[in-house]
Amino acid sequence: MRLVIARCSVDYAGRLTAHLPMAPRLVLVKADNSVSVHADDRAYKPLNWMSPPCTLKEEETEDGGRVWTVVNKTGEKLIITMEEVLHDSSHELGVDPGLIKDGVEAHLQELLADRMETLGEGWTLIRREYPTAIGPVDILGRDADGGTVAVEIKRRGEIDGVEQLTRYLELLNRDPHLAPVQGLFAAQEIKPQARTLATDRGIRCVTLDYDALRGIEDDKLRLF
Amino acid sequence: MRLVIARCSVDYAGRLTAHLPMAPRLVLVKADNSVSVHADDRAYKPLNWMSPPCTLKEEETEDGGRVWTVVNKTGEKLIITMEEVLHDSSHELGVDPGLIKDGVEAHLQELLADRMETLGEGWTLIRREYPTAIGPVDILGRDADGGTVAVEIKRRGEIDGVEQLTRYLELLNRDPHLAPVQGLFAAQEIKPQARTLATDRGIRCVTLDYDALRGIEDDKLRLF
DNA sequence: GACTTGATGTCGGTC
DNA sequence: GACCGACGTCAAGTC
Known part of the structure; x- marks a missing residue:
């Protein structure tokens, strides 16, 4: 350097x-x-x-x-x-051992997939990173009534995320084996305009508490 | 420092x-x-x-x-x-005099507003930064037949830009004084997927040549 | 190489 | 201060 x-x-x-x-x-x-x-x-x-x-x-x-x-x-x-x-x-610095991170979107996804009941009583996971032609859906799950739900997870929920989920829903609902698919927008924080747009499109919004999710996960680990 | x-x-x-x-x-x-x-x-x-x-x-x-x-x-x-x-x-550096930029979206917008005929024979400008409830439309113009056109300008045209223009069009077309409003997506470079989505929604795509636009502008300046 | 998505994005403007 | 959109976004992963 x-x-x-x-x-x-x-x-x-x-x-x-x-x-x-x-x-x-x-x-x-x-x-x-x-x-x-x-x-x-x-x-x-x-x-x-x-x-x-x-x-x-x-x-x-x-x-x-x-x-x-x-x-x-x-x-x-x-x-x-x-x-x-x-x-x-x-100055000779050499190769850096690199950064260790915790708390990014990938972690939220892992935690939520492991605790689908956070989203609703009796909810279950179908799979994470459910593949579609236009990219993977963060989480595909099933609600208590057996209905399919596509979940988009963000740290910060903004309009882009709602648009992204909307595109997924449009595609998923064309598949007769899956339709009808409901949308759920989950984020640690959801911007008002994003919430308005989501609600207007019949997409439910849920704010996630990372520490609480991690706490639940810790409790689980202590139990087993 | x-x-x-x-x-x-x-x-x-x-x-x-x-x-x-x-x-x-x-x-x-x-x-x-x-x-x-x-x-x-x-x-x-x-x-x-x-x-x-x-x-x-x-x-x-x-x-x-x-x-x-x-x-x-x-x-x-x-x-x-x-x-x-x-x-x-x-080291004592003092306050920096700052960066001078050229060639950003704002400049494209100025150039295009001044040369609406680049988009089509007989096209005219209604106004730049046309205000709406969800933000300003880059350019609102009129085609040769008197139809209203909303133009979204980007340096690089990607899916986000098409979504943005789509939201504007949806809103503008609810206004009976304006409707019907056509959409036009103009960029120096348009990504294939953005072009596909735009076309699918009946939005015309135009690639802009910044140097050519500036050249036209220079010619204009030389005339007057 | 194109495309997509996430980011401790950052930055600037507006309300 | 919140919100919103642009950025020479960058960077990582996938196809």
Whole structure:
């Protein structure tokens, strides 16, 4: 990893065209040749960057400045012109052991599949990731009356998720072996507009409590 | 801006729970106190981070190690435990003059509104950002026969954009003063599945040539 | 390689 | 502050 602090201007031409006037910034070069240009604000988003795989060409100008040209396969180009270099250091970091996460949508799905009765008395699981032509339905289940239910799970329920579930329902209900299929939108938090749209389409909304679900799961583990 | 290279482990508890085992990494602290922890790959996304506004507390352990605790208002917490510090430097960057962009959707919209005939002989503009209860329609126009057309503009046309336009059309067609309203999906690039869905719903698709539109505009400017 | 979906998305504008 | 849509979204998984 190489850290350069320099007064620089930046030009990007690719998916859009962008320009940064001359100013002091951090230029970060990683082991995979990716480059990012940071100002002293915004948690982590750089002002400009080039994702790997890409190539970095360094040139020196007559007056001691530097010009870096970063190019990727699709022809996107990032040009960094450095007027004055204030710091330049390189560091060997090695490969990172990687991040361990807990609490993402996949976990919600696992927990809910294991506790279908959270959704309603007597509900059972048909299967998780039920495959369809337009992608897998998060959970396909059965309610107490034997009716089929398609469940879409989100951490945060927004309009997109309702649209997604609607497409699944439309498709599933064309299958005479399955129809009628009810829809259920389950999320830790459901935005008002998403709830309105879902309700308008006859889709039931349920908010999930991750900690409670995990607690139930822990209780189960303690029992067996 | 402060740059620290250190062997560290990281724990995050907030919107999810995450852990990073001890390894050498870059810890970046910006002027707004935001912190990000980078490995030596992935263009700009850190392994872990805390967005501003947040507070950073530094402590030293008996064996010369450091523990940083970063907390934000909503109670999210990031704990960085440094076993060995390999580099530590601070740099004054000042406020960045900011990025100048060109070629985004807004610009496409301006160009197209100014050249409605690109969409069809005799087409005219009613207005840009036509307001509706569920958000503004990019362009509302009139075709050669006087029929109303709602235009949704995207840089890249995907399914989401078709769904969005469909919602607008549904709403607009409930208004007897406007109905019938045709739909037109215009983008620099239209994904096959989006095109299929649009066509299936009777929405016409048009791919836009940004350079050509800008060229036409330049010609116009030269004339007047 | 195209397509889909999730994300600690982030960011900016509006109400 | 909530909500909503755009993003050079990115990144991972599937087909």
